[in-house]
Amino acid sequence: MIRTGAQYLAGLQDGREVYIDGARVRDVTSHPALRPIIAAKARVYDLHHAEASKAALTYTDDAGTHSLLLNPPLTREDWHRKWAGIDLVLRDLGGVVTRMGDETVGEMWSLADGRDVLAEIDPRFAENIDRHILASVHNDPFHVSANTDPKGDRSRPVEQRDPDMMIRVVKETDAGIILRGAKYETAAAYADQAFLKPTVGAWTNEKESQHAVGCIVKMGAKGVKHICRASFATQDAADHPIATRFDEVEALVVFDDVLIPWEDVFFYRHTRAAQHVRATLHRYSAFPFVLRLLYNADAMIGAAMWNARQTGLEKLQAVQEKLADLVCYREGIHAHLTASIALSETSPAGFQMPNQSLLYAGRVLACSQLPAMMHTARELIGGQICVTPDAAQFDGEAGPWLRKFYTLNDAWNADDRRKLLAYARDLLNSGYAGHRLAFAQFAQAPHFSHLAAVYRAFDFEGPLDFVRRAAGLSDRIHGAATAPPAKLGEAA
Structure with missing residues (x-):
């Protein structure tokens, strides 16, 4: 039901x-x-x-x-x-x-x-x-x-x-x-x-x-x-x-x-049971977690692009390059999620399990680059997100002055300008924005655990074999002790 x-x-x-x-x-x-x-x-x-x-x-x-x-x-x-x-x-x-x-x-x-x-x-x-x-x-x-x-x-x-x-x-x-x-x-x-x-x-x-x-x-x-x-x-x-x-x-x-x-x-x-559960805990739940960061990237791109259009800066090359940085971040997350489905595998319980190496690598990208991408979005939107008066001021005695200085042109009035800046501030620069950033960094594990998950999920045998053959190394070292431990799908 x-x-x-x-x-x-x-x-x-x-x-x-x-x-x-x-x-x-x-x-x-x-x-x-x-x-x-x-x-x-x-x-x-x-x-x-x-x-x-x-x-x-x-x-x-x-x-x-x-x-x-x-x-x-x-x-x-x-x-x-x-x-x-x-x-x-x-x-x-x-x-x-x-x-x-x-x-x-x-x-x-x-x-x-x-x-x-x-x-x-x-x-x-x-x-x-x-x-x-x-x-x-x-x-x-x-x-x-x-x-x-x-x-x-x-x-x-x-x-x-x-x-x-x-x-x-x-x-x-x-x-x-x-x-x-x-x-x-x-x-x-x-x-x-x-x-x-x-x-x-x-x-x-x-x-x-x-x-x-x-x-x-x-x-x-x-x-x-x-x-x-x-x-x-x-x-x-x-x-x-x-x-x-x-x-x-x-x-x-x-x-x-x-x-x-x-x-x-x-x-x-x-303890062995507890360690086993922790080792495989996020093999499915990492997908919707990373997916939420994809939507967060869309919000940053949307806020930054609307600001560029409001202020007439959309055609400047420097602005386009920074917007492209945000797009590459967003599309990198999207690509990892899409590929993790396309190369998914059947799990021990018979479920369709996202490709673990791609999924965990996508999580590292989404979380580790988030602070830098938030700052890029701040740069694109500018300092007005931290100096704009509150909404009550726009409706108060000082309202006429604020409407004058926040009106951009016939298409963009002060009300739309204030709303966009309030949204961007809450997304990027408020106490709530800082809280959400910290949440993204620790909600599933700290960054070192994210990297450990990638290490454990990645198949090192392909690169090892490529270099062994290309360098003419002896066949006897194949599968030597330098190989990584068996995959667990997630770091302890």
Whole structure:
């Protein structure tokens, strides 16, 4: 069953414990800091039922009609349809939303790929993986990911820190395991459930650890507390047109003796299982993550080009060259995503897995070049994004002067000029813009992990063989110890 927006909103009325701005939130759906992004997610649910969009966002099987965005991909066409579906959703919303569920449910598919390995380690939980993948399709939850622990003083060994700095199992019961600790997560306060997995500890030869646990956690469960950061959504919409609609609020999610039923546990105690899951975690979810950065590149190009046209600078060679830099960045992301589908492979679970080397290389390009591309867009738009008065000034006593100096010509009046500059400032130069930049750099992993994923996914045998033959090296060195380790698909 695909839920409606109203059903999603009703599901959030579960007594969940959410705090923001120093106070307990009694109704997350109506709180001004959370209401805009919750409304956006509700709209996504409703688009699955709207006559004009449901064919592009759904598919039907013997069990009923389901969201295409949550469907495990079996063909290359499935990926193209997902891409088209996200395009439809984001165009309808009028902005980029990262945490919608489609970019986190892929972690469950990675679990299925490792099902046999996990079953060898601990056969108790393998069936839970299959059941939860079906449940994500049939029950249509808003599913997010609980990943990063506070960690504490990392100069100390894990055993010398406060043990709650990393999620841990404190007790086993007949009903399930009891968790303590905390995780940082985007959208947790208004999601239905999260896939909780460990940040890899400094494990060497340890076979077991209280921190090696992976499970599904209901976000409204007893003992789960969401301590949200301050929101950008409560600012004036005229001056902050992006943040007031699309700020995806993060929270420190505290687990205060939370019971996880055994049927929701995927692995427990075994460090090898935890490391295997972390090693393959993003093999699917990296695709929609990088796709969002493609749309962000489009926003930068659009804002910069509109500014060039407003100011009459579009024909200057220097302006065209900088616009071309933005285009090359955008098209590089597009090419990696397209090629990762075209050269996709069948995964151990039978899913269509994007080509890992191309996908991870695309993620490095999209994330590592984002700061430079944002600065290029700033240069193209100019200093007015940081000196333009707020919208209230244009409507106040100083309005006539501002309308005079912000009117460009008969085609571009002061109102359009102010709106473009406000949009560009929120995209590139505001507190929200800085937050989103930091999010892009760390949401799936820090940059060194992105590079490690590329190293592990790339097939070095082709270049090694080429040079061996070209240089006339001895056949006996083929496959020597200089070859990289076996591919895992993602860095630990």
